[in-house]
Amino acid sequence: MAAALADAAVETAGRLLARARRVFVLTGAGVSAESGLPTFRGAGGLWEGHRVEDVATPGAFARDPALVWRFYDARRTALAGVAPNAAHVALAAMERSGRFEAFTLATQNVDGLHRDAGSTGVLEIHGSIRRVRCVTCGRETDDRRAPMPEIPPRCPCGGLLRPAVVWFGEGLPPDVFDAAADAARRCDLCLVIGTSALVHPAASLPLMAAAHGAVLIEVNPDETPVSHLAAAALRAPAAEVLPLL
Ligand code: NAD
Numbered sequence: 001m002a003a004a005l006a007d008a009a010v011e012t013a014g015r016l017l018a019r020a021r022r023v024f025v026l027t028g029a030g031v032s033a034e035s036g037l038p039t040f041r042g043a044g045g046l047w048e049g050h051r052v053e054d055v056a057t058p059g060a061f062a063r064d065p066a067l068v069w070r071f072y073d074a075r076r077t078a079l080a081g082v083a084p085n086a087a088h089v090a091l092a093a094m095e096r097s098g099r100f101e102a103f104t105l106a107t108q109n110v111d112g113l114h115r116d117a118g119s120t121g122v123l124e125i126h127g128s129i130r131r132v133r134c135v136t137c138g139r140e141t142d143d144r145r146a147p148m149p150e151i152p153p154r155c156p157c158g159g160l161l162r163p164a165v166v167w168f169g170e171g172l173p174p175d176v177f178d179a180a181a182d183a184a185r186r187c188d189l190c191l192v193i194g195t196s197a198l199v200h201p202a203a204s205l206p207l208m209a210a211a212h213g214a215v216l217i218e219v220n221p222d223e224t225p226v227s228h229l230a231a232a233a234l235r236a237p238a239a240e241v242l243p244l245l
Helices: 002-019 029-035 058-063 065-079 086-096 113-117 174-186 204-211 238-244
Strands: 022-027 102-107 127-134 140-142 161-165 189-193 215-219 230-234
Touching: 002 189, 002 215, 002 230, 002 238, 022 086, 022 174, 022 204, 029 086, 029 113, 029 238, 058 065, 065 127, 065 161, 086 102, 086 113, 086 238, 102 174, 174 204, 189 204, 204 215, 215 238
Parallel strands: 022 102, 022 189, 189 215, 215 230
Antiparallel strands: 127 140, 127 161
C-alpha cells in the first residue's frame, strides 16, 4: 500500500516536471544525508556534538576563534572524503538535460556537494565551508586546505580568516538571496528537497514560489510546514526518488 502510494506520488511528480518550464529547487541538509553528512535537527539539539551557540555564531568566533575553527576544521577534513550522492547527481543531470527554459538551484547546505556533482550557478544562500573570508580586509577566497596548517588561520594581510558561512544571528548575502527569491517568484515548478523548512528566510522561498502560482513538489521522508502546499509529496530519501524523476 505504502509503496503504491509512493509510486503514485512519483508518477504525479514526473508528470508535473514534464510540463514545467521554469524550475526552482531549494535543498537542505537532507539532500546530503546519504552522503553521510548528519542533518541538523535530528541530533537532540546538538550539531555534531556541539551546541550551535558555541561554534556557529559571531559571538562564539569573537570569544574563541580557535574553538570555532577546530569545529570547522574537523567538518572540512571530514568533507574531503565525502562524495555527492545520487540526489546531487540527479539534480545536476536535470539541469544539464536542457529540458527547461530556466533551472535554478539554491541550497542551504554549506558542503559544496551540488557543485561537486556538476550543478552550475548554485546559489549557496548560507555560504560554503570551502571558502574563507578575512574579518579585517573582507577578501573571500576558495580554500580547501584540510586540515588547516594553523588554527585559527590568517589572511596574508594579517587579519583572522573565518569560514565564509552564514552563522546564526547573521544576515544572508543579499545578492545571493535576491537571486534565489527572483527565481522562486518566476518559476512554475518548485522542488523542495530535504529541508525542515524552519530556517527563515530560506524557508520563505517555497512560500514565495507558491504565492506566485508555482506548483510545489516536496521530497522529504517527513512532513514539514510547506507540506500542505505540495501537489506531490515524495516521502522517501532524496537519493532514492530523485533519480526516478
Ligand atoms: P534540517 O536538518 O533542519 O532538516 C533536514 C530535513 O531533511 C528534515 O526535514 C529531514 O526530514 C529531511 N531529511 C532527512 N534525511 C533525508 C533524506 N535522505 N532525503 C530527503 N530529506 C531528508 O536542515 P535544513 O532545513 O537544511 O536547515 C538546517 C541548517 O543547517 C541549514 O541552514 C544548513 O545551512 C545547515 N546545515 C548544513 C548541512 C550541510 O551543508 N550538509 C548539514 C547540516 C546543517
